[in-house]
Amino acid sequence: MTAITPLAIPEVLLITPKRHGDARGWFAETYNRQALAEAGVACEFVQDNQAFSARRGTVRGLHYQAAPHAQAKLVRVLRGAIYDVAVDIRDGSPSYGRWVGATLTADGGEQLLVPRGFAHGYCTLTDDTELFYKVDGYYAPQAEGGVNWRDPALGIDWPIAAEEATLNARDAALPALAQLEPVRF
Numbered sequence: 001m002t003a004i005t006p007l008a009i010p011e012v013l014l015i016t017p018k019r020h021g022d023a024r025g026w027f028a029e030t031y032n033r034q035a036l037a038e039a040g041v042a043c044e045f046v047q048d049n050q051a052f053s054a055r056r057g058t059v060r061g062l063h064y065q066a067a068p069h070a071q072a073k074l075v076r077v078l079r080g081a082i083y084d085v086a087v088d089i090r091d092g093s094p095s096y097g098r099w100v101g102a103t104l105t106a107d108g109g110e111q112l113l114v115p116r117g118f119a120h121g122y123c124t125l126t127d128d129t130e131l132f133y134k135v136d137g138y139y140a141p142q143a144e145g146g147v148n149w150r151d152p153a154l155g156i157d158w159p160i161a162a163e164e165a166t167l168n169a170r171d172a173a174l175p176a177l178a179q180l181e182p183v184r185f
Helices: 033-038
Strands: 003-006 013-016 019-022 025-028 047-053 059-065 073-079 081-088 099-105 111-114 118-124 129-135 144-146
Touching (some): 073 081, 073 118, 081 129, 099 111
Antiparallel strands (some): 013 111, 059 118, 059 144, 073 111
């Protein structure tokens, strides 16, 4: 049985599939549409993505896609470990501007369900980290947006200092949440 645990923002779910093991190794069911539906998740995943980061301290995000191309994500780590973050950017939400985070590891098999309306990002905790994630909307570069990972108004407790981070120029230049116009999801 998979454990599905709502985080401090209950729409964001920590999903931990049970592993069945013996001397050969283990088996886990990593996605079950019916189990998620019973937990109130109605995502129809349409695309799988995989990402690799060579260095510990690589930061990717905080990214989102706006309507009509909004995306929910189901994120898991295939190799290494990350600190995964979701920030509520749904205009009018009671948790607008709040964030939740969780450590996801290949060894533990944890997954994070990031719903539509959240900016998503992560920081690698190990070298040679590999992620796999499902999305319920196709990639649409014209709908991309983001929030700066170090926005002091968010107060995200990242596991690395800013000077230790490796990120691309695009992510480094993302605006603070207060600079965003309301985003439709």
